Amino acid sequence: NAGVTQTPKFRVLKTGQSMTLLCAQDMNHEYMYWYRQDPGMGLRLIHYSVGEGTTAKGEVPDGYNVSRLKKQNFLLGLESAAPSQTSVYFCASSLQMNTEAFFGQGTRLTVV
Amino acid sequence: GNSVTQMEGPVTLSEEAFLTINCTYTATGYPSLFWYVQYPGEGLQLLLKATKADDKGSNKGFEATYRKETTSFHLEKGSVQVSDSAVYFCALLNTGGFKTIFGAGTRLFVKA
Numbered sequence: 038n039a040g041v042t043q044t045p046k047f048r049v050l051k052t053g054q055s056m057t058l059l060c061a062q063d064m065n066h067e068y069m070y071w072y073r074q075d076p077g078m079g080l081r082l083i084h085y086s087v088g089e090g091t092t093a094k095g096e097v098p099d100g101y102n103v104s105r106l107k108k109q110n111f112l113l114g115l116e117s118a119a120p121s122q123t124s125v126y127f128c129a130s131s132l133q134m135n136t137e138a139f140f141g142q143g144t145r146l147t148v149v
Numbered sequence: 150g151n152s153v154t155q156m157e158g159p160v161t162l163s164e165e166a167f168l169t170i171n172c173t174y175t176a177t178g179y180p181s182l183f184w185y186v187q188y189p190g191e192g193l194q195l196l197l198k199a200t201k202a203d204d205k206g207s208n209k210g211f212e213a214t215y216r217k218e219t220t221s222f223h224l225e226k227g228s229v230q231v232s233d234s235a236v237y238f239c240a241l242l243n244t245g246g247f248k249t250i251f252g253a254g255t256r257l258f259v260k261a
Contacts, residue, residue, distance in 0.1 A: 041192075068247050079238065079253040080193075087247065095248075127192055134247045137183060140192035 039063050043128050043141035050118045050148045058113040058144050060128030068131045069111040070095075070138065071103060073124040080127065086111055118148045151176045155239045155252035162229055163260050170224040170255050172213075172239035180241040182206075182215055182222040183249070187236040196224075196237070229259045 041062045050056055060069065067088050072080040082095030084103040092103045100122060102114045111130075115122060125145050129138040156171040174182065181200045185193040197206035202217035211226045222239060239252040 070248075077253060080251045082248060085248065129193075129249075131247060131249075134245055135181060135242065136247075137181075137195050137198060137242070138193075138249050140185075140194070142192045 041128055041130055041139050041141040043126075043144050045144060046142065047145050048147070050115075050146065052118060052120060052148060054118050055114070055116050056118065056146075057115075058126055058128075058146075060111045060113070060130075060141060061109055062111075062128075062130040062139070063109065064130060064132070064139065065108070066130035066132050066139070067108075068133070069105065070129045070131075071101070071111065071113045072127045072129065073097065074127060074143075075124050083113065083126075118146075120148045122146065123148045151180070151241060151243055151250045153239050153241055153250055153252035155237075155255050157253070158236075158256040159258055160255060161258045161260065164231055165228045166259075168224070168226040168229045168233075168257070170237055170239075170257070172222045172224065172252060174220050174222065174239070174241050176220075176241055176243055178244045179217075180243045180246075182213070183240040183242070184211070184213055184222070184224050185238040185240060185251075187238065187254070189235070193238060229257070231259045231261050233257060234259045 070085045071083040086105040089108040128141040183198045184196040186196045197208040199206040199215040
């Protein structure tokens with residue numbers, strides 16, 4: 038059971054570099070989410086998607102873009118990385134409304 | 150707006166001690182409530198949930214009861230083990246919603 042898979046697991050970027058984080062789920066879930074986790078702040082929603090081809094902004098969307106071209110994949114892009122984007126990023130998915138979220142293992146990103 | 154407040158950590162206990170982690174919420178409507186657990190280096194996993202008032206969620210010896218009158222969902226375990234050391238997140242999902250709202254997390258350390 039793969040569930041939600043994130044790649045890569047770790048990455049170090051220099052300020053100004055770009056990268057894409059990939060999230061894949063094999064549960065046929067409609068909804069997908071990207072969160073960031075910072076010490077003492079819990080999880081904050083960056084962007085989310087309610088279905089293939091749709092995306093929407095969460096609490097902290099600035100500096101990030103997303104795409105959901107296929108139902109099973111949700112990509113998070115950083116066009117010009119900043120040290121403030123050093124964080125652990127989690128992808129999650131849920132089947133439909135009123136159902137719990139399933140999480141990936143996380144990506145630890147350091148921007149130097 | 151919707152929010153979740155949980156007790157600050159870290160909480161340090163000896164093995165076999167009783168655990169309580171307090172969680173209160175603010176929500177419009179009748180949310181579902183969750184406890185997620187995050188073991189070191191891993192993503193969040195659903196620990197237990199309750200979908201209506203007076204429901205008790207339970208799993209792996211942990212319990213929490215949905216108390217609408219006190220807007221609380223406190224996590225309890227009668228006898229903790231070293232393997233319970235993790236970060237615990239209280240969360241809510243409002244009726245008709247799909248965006249989970251998380252508390253800041255409470256880190257638990259259990260000493261042998």
